[in-house]
Amino acid sequence: MLNYRMAAMLVLLTCIVSPLTFHWITAPGGSWLRPYIVWLLVVVATWLWQRHREYYEP
Secondary structure (H helix, E strand, O other): OOOHHHHHHHHHHHHHHHHHHHHHHOOOOOOOOHHHHHHHHHHHHHHHHHOOOOOOOO
């Protein structure tokens, strides 16, 4: 079941954090490693979020 408060908070947080993160990644003096750090954080966060989910096989 979808939790509308959590979905609304996620959309609001994405709207606020996305421009700041994009500016941080594309900063002219930045490290080439920054985009990979962001993707690593996304993968780890997704794994942590989904690790307790049970899968049922028919």
